[in-house]
Amino acid sequence: MSASDPRPVTPLTFDRRTGRLDGATLKERLAAIAIRAGARLTEPFAHRGFSLGCRILGPALDPRETLVQLNDDARFAFPFGDPYWSVLLDRSYVYEIELERFLMNVVDVDYTFVDCGANYGLWSVLATSRPYGAHPAIAIEASSRNAEKLRRNAALNGNRFTVRHQAIGATAGGVARLSGHKHEAFTIAGADDAAFCEEVPVVSLDSLIDDGTLDPSGRFIVKLDVEGVEIDALKGGQRLLDADSVILAEEHGSDRSHGVTRWVLAQPGCREFVLDPRTGRFEEVRDAAFLDHIKTNHAVGYNVFVTKSAFWTERLLATPPAR
Structure with a gap:
């Protein structure tokens, strides 16, 4: 960009607390209005069609960073x-x-947040913020392009969480082939040569204990967003599961056999919980068929909470129902 180019280079800033958008041109303000309207219109359909609308808008927008104030101690940036x-x-x-x-x-619990498949790091930013209890966090991301954005968000928040450019697998060591066309859907499961992105080193959840990253005497909340390798990731985290941990794993709506849950329920001592929209509470999943009424949209993923811990079981069941 030349010195005479009038296009703005500073980030747009948006405060979710107040709705205030600063630093935007008229064109960008109109685009933001269209984006908000698209989000509202597509919300009843799990935002199906929203990404297409953004891609249609994309060519008309100058490259620019949006910096969103999530709360009084959390900032999150994306294009x-x-x-x-x-x-x-x-x-x-x-x-x-x-x-x-x-x-x-x-918020009151002393735990470490482990963000696997962190993407740009939204949950690492939030979990380490004061309103969420300012917990330590480790963000692990397989894509080097996403990891660059992840480091940006760490820096925006005082580098209060650790960033690691690695993939999560069943065993540590070697490399995996990462593929995909969308930054939120990169995967090491069945890499498509046509969409091949890069090779990335592999770690397992238990290797985070072996290398001293995690102390097995601590408490952990582990988020797995690993696009199709959830079972492998859980297999590689048996010692972490035996510790005082709760692991969120994605059950994709398109898997009507509920494969992740079937694997979890076959493991001795493992219990699984899911937020039930009928009760507004976390309910225990005792049979995979329970998810038939939970997974109503075939295009999205659903988080299930997996634990062997009596402490985390109690906290899940004690979560107040939605208002």
């Missing part, structure tokens, strides 16, 4: 018009409400 994260411009939107509700109910 303006990003098809995945721009939904945050809708102040009424709550990202992964089941995790939001759980974390806000365990």
